[in-house]
């Protein structure tokens with residue numbers, strides 16, 4: 561049983577450290593939890609700026625339902641960064657439910673969102689708890705842009721682009737590869753999931769702010785179709801995205817196709833191990849701390865309806881910092897008051913898109929949205 565209100569699970573990772581950094585800035589006491597006390601201590605002491613003035617404890621914990629339930633009991637919220645979430649997430653969600661704490665994570669995996677929505681959402685709602693997977697730059701910043709468009713009534717279709725610049729972390733690379741190779745990507749058409757054609761390949765996109773066409777992929781389908789599936793205003797959602805680095809984008813379909821071919825006859829455990837190995841060949845070191853001049857984000861949403869259109873663009877920087885901040889703000893909120901919605905909910909549904917935008921703006925991580933409306 562813990563005496564601090566917030567647990568950061570996976571605090572030794574790149575994103576976990578940034579969450580701790582922002583929890584300190586919000587003055588929120590927390591437990592930095594993970595599978596290795598040594599790694600947690602090193603991560604907190606060497607990589608969390610100002611940690612000597614934070615109110616926190618370190619807790620090594622086994623990745624099991626019993627151990628996590630015991631750790632979470634007495635807390636208000638767990639912020640989970642241990643991905644790929646379709647693989648490691650269920651036990652953490654079940655422990656949050658058993659111990660009666662709100663749950664958020666940093667996933668961008670569409671299949672994990674669908675699992676949370678369809679399998680666990682009602683149980684969280686019944687207990688008055690929030691289940692908010694995917695509170696992260698990908699795709700909350702784009703969701704904020706979509707919600708700003710939807711402030712104009714009468715729009716029902718969202719066409720979304722999301723791009724970022726910089727290096728993915730070890731777990732992000734694993735997540736991107738495992739997710740691309742093992743799960744289907746969906747868009748929303750008249751409120752039903754429709755599968756992207758797996759053979760679709762790269763699609764060149766016109767994106768705001770540059771002359772060169774960007775190369776895009778469905779990127780696993782993204783979280784947006786799941787978040788908007790039960791939004792009465794919205795019927796159609798399609799998202800495409802990737803990294804600004806076109807050479808890297810050109811290589812992604814080949815890497816995924818090669819990994820699929822090499823693992824097609826393997827059982828699940830061998831396949832996962834082989835995919836992790838391929839991911840490690842792409843990225844096996846902790847990327848450097850982000851730099852606003854290098855690590856950029858772009859979220860662009862065209863919303864349309866029978867007689868109206870809106871376009872919102874959010875230029876931002878330091879995607880992982882945006883994620884750390886969003887998670888820390890959620891904790892700051894949830895230890896003081898209930899979310900706007902319980903059960904399965906996106907960041908914007910739980911905390912309000914204008915509020916989340918305000919936090920990102922206040923910490924210098926996104927520019928003022930550029931909005932064009934014709935209605």
Ligand SMILES: NC(=O)c1ccc[n+]([C@@H]2O[C@H](COP(=O)([O-])OP(=O)(O)OC[C@H]3O[C@@H](n4cnc5c(N)ncnc54)[C@H](OP(=O)(O)O)[C@@H]3O)[C@@H](O)[C@H]2O)c1
Pocket residue numbers: 569570571572573574575576594595596599623641642643644645648666667668696697698699729730731732733735736879880883
């Ligand atoms: N949607 C977004 O915008 C966004 C943004 C940031 C992150 N993410 C996602 O969040 C996840 C974490 O990213 P990251 O950047 O923090 O990666 P990372 O630096 O590689 O950190 C991964 C963390 O998970 C822990 N972990 C890994 N396997 C574990 C296991 N089997 N049991 C217990 N703990 C385990 C690691 O612990 P050790 O230190 O002990 O290895 C570490 O704390 C990834 O899935 C990534 O895709 C998404």
